Amino acid sequence: MNSLTGPVPPDWSLVQLTDVCHLIPGTPTEDAADGTVPVLKPRNLILGRLAGPTDATSVRAAESLGRYRVGSGDLLLARTGTVGRTGLASTEQEGWIFGSGLIRIRARQPEVIDTEFLSFYFSHPAVMDWVTGNSRGTSVPSISGQVLGTLSVMVPPLATQRAISGTLSKLNDSIAAHQRINETTAELRDTMLPLLMSGELPAS
Numbered sequence: 084m085n086s087l088t089g090p091v092p093p094d095w096s097l098v099q100l101t102d103v104c105h106l107i108p109g110t111p112t113e114d115a116a117d118g119t120v121p122v123l124k125p126r127n128l129i130l131g132r133l134a135g136p137t138d139a140t141s142v143r144a145a146e147s148l149g150r151y152r153v154g155s156g157d158l159l160l161a162r163t164g165t166v167g168r169t170g171l172a173s174t175e176q177e178g179w180i181f182g183s184g185l186i187r188i189r190a191r192q193p194e195v196i197d198t199e200f201l202s203f204y205f206s207h208p209a210v211m212d213w214v215t216g217n218s219r220g221t222s223v224p225s226i227s228g229q230v231l232g233t234l235s236v237m238v239p240p241l242a243t244q245r246a247i248s249g250t251l252s253k254l255n256d257s258i259a260a261h262q263r264i265n266e267t268t269a270e271l272r273d274t275m276l277p278l279l280m281s282g283e284l285p286a287s
Contacts, residue, residue, distance in 0.1 A: 086237045087209045095239045100188070101232030103196040108228045109185040110151045114138045120145040120174075125161040125184045131202050131256050133159065134282035135203070138182070145180055153179045158188040158198040160205065163225040167214035169202045186228050196236075200244035203251045204236060215236065238264065 091097050110123070112122045118139030127133050129170070140148075157172040163184045172179075181187055190196045203208060213234060218224040239247070278284035 085255075086235055086238055087213055088207050090202075091238070095237055095243075098238055099232060100234040100236050101155055103236065103238065104158075104198075104201070105149065105187075105189045105191060106228040106232050107187045109181040109183045109187065110148060111183045112138070112140050112148070113144060114266060115141045116198055117141070118144075119221070121168075121179045123176070123179055125160060125164055125168065125255050128161055128168045130157065131169060131171055131206070133170040133172055133249040134178055137179075140180060148180050151155045153177065153181055153187065154189070156190070156193070158202055160188060160231070161225055162186045162227070162231070166168045166218045166224050166226050167205055167211055169205045171199055171202050173183055186231060194241060196238060197241060198240075198242040199250060199252070201236070203248060210234070213225055223244075230251060261265050 085145045086097050096101050101190040107210065114122070118141050120142055121134060121137040122140050123137060126137050127137055128176060134158055136177070145152075153172045155177055157169045159181055161184060188198065188201065190198055190201075199283045205214070214226060215224070217230050218226045238244070275284060279286055
């Protein structure tokens with residue numbers, strides 16, 4: 084038996100995403116200048132995590148959006164724009180709201196599917212091609228929760244899922260560390276350039 088990503092090993096299973104996860108598309112929100120409840124958007128999906136400055140809504144508005152609250156371990160996927168990017172929620176994002184550009188993916192049974200593994204699954208080239216191919220629209224591509232739910236997912240035993248996630252997470256951490264070094268080095272260069280060019284700082 085074959086899947087999007089290749090032959091299915093004997094002890095792995097092939098399921099549809101909706102068989103193992105609940106999918107909820109996000110909701111439109113109003114940004115409030117004095118808002119205190121963060122609202123996640125596609126731009127907050129960075130290297131499989133949720134990061135960067137967020138919009139915010141009021142506590143009153145958030146109280147009516149309980150269905151769109153984020154829980155630790157939830158996987159958020161961009162359903163508009165650069166479709167298919169993901170970010171995994173941690174305890175830090177508990178209770179935050181996710182906006183209309185995202186779909187929340189929550190495991191039906193955490194003992195069956197690990198959402199961190201699923202996050203990496205979405206970064207597989209064949210899966211990315213499937214998501215892109217099943218998106219609609221030209222100027223602003225989008226994918227519905229109903230269509231996304233039909234995605235076939237190759238599910239290894241939970242221990243194998245966690246081992247795969249652990250290995251790939253370490254590589255992501257290395258990528259993030261190198262990015263921080265590059266950013267710091269670029270800032271240092273930009274600071275030194277005018278000083279060197281003006282003679283205020285001697286060149287070594």
